[in-house]
Amino acid sequence: MELKDKSSASQTQDESENEPGSEKPPTRRASVVSHWWEISQSETPHFERIKKYVAFNLFFFSLFILVEKLSSGLPIADIYLRLYDLTLPLMTALLVFYRRKSLPVLTLLVFYSIYAHPVVQSLATVSAWCAALISSRLYFNATGKRGSVSFGRSRLTIHRIGWLVCVNTLVYTLIHWWLLLQLRLLPAANADLFSVPTLVNMQWMMTSCITGVPFCYLLLRSVYKPAWFVSYLKHIKMLVVFGPRKAYLLTWIGLLGGIMFCLISSENDALIFTDYSLLWLLPVMLWGTICIGHALISPVWVLMLFLLSDYVDNYISVGKSITVENYLGHLAFSSSMIFIFSLTIVIVGVQSARVRTYIRHLKRMSLSEPNTGLPNMQALKKDIIHSPDSGLCMIQCPELNTLTQTHGIAFRFEFVKALAAFIRPLMRENEEIYYTPGYGVLLRLNKVDAYIINTYFKAISSFRFTWAEMEIGLNLGLSYMPLNSCVNELSSIIGHLNASTFISLQQGKPVAFNSVIPGDNVVSPGAIRHMLQKAIDRQSFMLVAQPVVSTRNKPHYYEILIRMKTMNNKLFFPDSFLPLAHDAGLLARIDMAVIEQTFRFMQLREASQPQSRFSINLTPQSLVKTDFLMRLRKLFTRYSIKPERITFEIIESDMIDSTTALKVLRQLRQSGCKIAIDDFGTGASSYSRLKNMEADILKIDGSFIRNIVNHEFDRHTVMSFCEAAKLKNMEVVAEFVESEEIKQMLTAMGVDWLQGYHTGKPVPVEDVVF
Incomplete structure (x- = not known):
């Protein structure tokens, strides 16, 4: 706050006249006036x-x-x-x-x-x-x-x-x-x-x-x-x-x-x-x-x-x-x-x-992402309340995860800050950029339509990020939607927008997402995830069984299938909750819950059905668990179940090629259990996997069986599968047997077991008859 004097030392007019290239003023009077004017101008701040x-x-x-x-x-x-x-x-x-x-x-x-x-x-x-x-x-x-x-x-x-x-x-x-x-x-x-x-x-x-x-x-x-x-x-x-x-x-x-x-x-x-x-x-x-x-x-x-x-x-x-x-x-x-x-x-x-x-500082911190300084999800929710008719746009770069592992977490944050600085000049008044780790960059726009979004998409496609003397252009996916009345479903909407950005990457254009407000007939993924967790913890899956019938007059057995049943008796089939279980890493826990429920049922029916046999699906995720065999042996002992009565069906995937998985399968066979390769023919390198893997049963995927009567290619493919199985001393099960004509053709081919609606529909496990 102190005043600091500045000297008015500047070159005089005479000194400037001696410089090369300077022009002399036309008269002495003009020189004096010009000199006085320069001094007064230079001292004006001092006078002020x-x-x-x-x-x-x-x-x-x-x-x-x-x-x-x-x-x-x-x-x-x-x-x-x-x-x-x-x-x-x-x-x-x-x-x-x-x-x-x-x-x-x-x-x-x-x-x-x-x-x-x-x-x-x-x-x-x-x-x-x-x-x-x-x-x-x-x-x-x-x-x-x-x-x-x-x-x-x-x-x-x-x-x-x-x-x-x-x-x-x-x-x-x-x-x-x-x-x-x-x-x-x-x-x-x-x-x-x-x-x-x-x-x-x-x-x-x-x-x-x-x-x-x-x-x-x-x-x-x-x-x-x-x-x-x-x-x-x-x-x-x-x-x-x-x-x-x-x-x-x-x-x-x-x-x-x-x-x-x-x-x-x-x-x-x-x-x-x-x-x-x-x-x-x-x-x-x-x-x-x-x-x-x-x-x-x-x-x-x-x-x-x-x-x-x-x-x-x-x-x-x-x-x-x-x-x-x-x-x-x-x-x-x-x-x-x-x-x-x-x-x-x-x-x-x-x-x-x-x-x-x-308090103001804490509020600012609570409304911003600390590493980038951009507003976070909480700030977005607050702003949407004041601007409910705005639109939301998400920009996602999956490649960023790989580059972050290579260059460190600072790469991600600097990339986001650079992208935000690049986008900001394109935005209008009252529009904002948000960021939350785990999701992409979110834009709250006053209006979203095809023209505006295409403008943003073209701009970000030309964005280049400089890092350690490298200039990198990353492929970015963009999805968008108008918010309207969807403010209360913001978390779910952002998840859907995130999924839509991957579709945008594949198609090479922006993708519009039209949200659906959950109603009486639509159950949100969060609700399904909640029910799935309860079914695992309480071992309350609904078990249904479908018979697998022999073509050689052998006693049939049943494959255990699972459903989830809600309080209002609504059924959920595996295709609605198994993807969620896969993403959450719960497949192995589902396997153990279903195995124990099946063993408990077999123990209850031991007196009336001592020779009952069941086939249980086993995901590859269970095979790589280090404690799987120990826990399975305890269940066999607790419920007094003979391993010979159980067949484990393994879905064909790359995971079963691991040393751990092959070792577990070998020990299961040595204990007396049978191993079946499920959905054979749909996975990559099926024949090479069949060559290296020891199993008892080969289950041919139903996509080859459904049209076997009318399509010669499917018929010859099934025949080749049967020949390969015979060379490995394996029995063959055909799925999706839905007519007598298909049954007769498969029997003529030498297929050992048939499974489908024609031979027997799935029934609650309590209703099975041997």
Whole structure:
């Protein structure tokens, strides 16, 4: 805030004329005018600073004279008590704000006071001048350059109260008392430094400093920087508008006005019109400080202190006191109470402002993604409430996951920030970019249509990201949709938009997603996932069994199939919940639940159906579990089930080629269980897998069986499967046998087992008959 002089050293016109290539002015007169104009122009900023400095000092001088007029005093029996006085706070505030640049005007002020005022008042000004210089110097020694920042900083509160209030008041009191004592201007009743009048003066002066220094600093800064004062007024307006409700605010104003009326009213016969009412000021002012804000309450409290000091005789009347000593005792008590109130209001105000700052910071953090600084999902939900008719667009880059593993997590965040900076110029007012790790970049647009989205898609297709001297162009998928009434389903919608971006990548164009609000006949994936978890935990899958019939008069067996049943008897088939289970990593847990449910049923039917045999589907995910065999053996033992009665059907996949899976299958066969390869022919490299894998049964996928009568290719394919199975000493099961004609043809081919609606439909496991 200090003024720094700039020298106006610039090249003169004569020097510039000696430079090569410079043209001489046509006349001497024109040269002089041009020279004067350049000097005046170069010194204009310097002149402006001088004018601003002089105007500021004139304002301070005028303000000091006004403060002297407003300062309150009280003559009591040859004793003059100084009550609320802002002369010392004003000098201190100027030194804090302007530092050494304020010394000339302060010195001039002292000489003016000596010339224009009586000796006692001049001594008070000199004492205030000395105290302000000493306390401010000690204050800046303790705080350094931080000391000039605006009031309200909680880290400087202790220093300001200590140096600018306590030390300031103590130094002023000692110097003023010593000067009066030396000049024999001190009445005998007040000659003792530790007298009650001195205590009253000190307490009022501390009150003046703790409230007046920040108030005077506010006035000086407002004049020096009008733009800051405008922002301060806007801050006050926000405190009132977004503060307590109007009813509470009006109640507070009414209480405050009522208490002040009781204190300054001349009717002092009742108790409420005495200093008793001072006690009620603290809770009312504290409520205002906490709920409204210190920035507004602080100036209000200063105005109230002016009134309390001017009308002190109304609530502490000398006419009602028995003696002067009793009256001074009341003054000492009330002045100490007012100082404690002021100190409490300041400290609570600073701390509440600090808490508000932390809360605003936490709110900002809660609404932004910390690594990119972009608004997050919570901010999106908040903004959509205010703009429900906007549209949502998602940009996703699956390749980013691979590149992040290569270059580190910083690559992802820098990519997102670069993409956001690239997109932002394309966006309109009131549109925003959001990001949440795990999803792509989300755009909230005022409107989404084919033209706007195609513009964005073409732009991002040309986006290139620079990283470690590499320029990378990544394929980005884009999906979009209008929000309309889908605000409550935002999480689900974002998941669908994320899935649609992969379709966009495959098709090479933006994909529009039309959301469907879940109704009575549509169950959300979240609800299915919930039911699936309950079915696993409670082992409550609905077991159905479909017979597998022999073409060679062997006893048939049943394949166990699963369903999920809701409370309202709605059935869910495997194709509706197994993909969710796969994504959640729950397939192995489903296998164990179904195995245990089947074993429990077999134990219950042991007496009536001791030779029953069942086939249970086993996912490849179970085979790679390290504890699968141990848990399976425990189930065989617990339910007393012979392994020869169980066939495990393994879906053909690359996972069963692993060493662990092949070892588990080998041990299952050694224990007595049979192994069947399910859906054979649909997987890659089926014949090579059949060559390397040991199994007992080969189940041909129904896609080859369904059209075997009419399609020669399917018929020859099935025949080749049968020949390969015979070479491996494996039995063959044909699925989807849905007619007598298909049955006869498969029997003629030598297929061992038939399964389908023609040979037997799935029935609840409780209804199976052997």
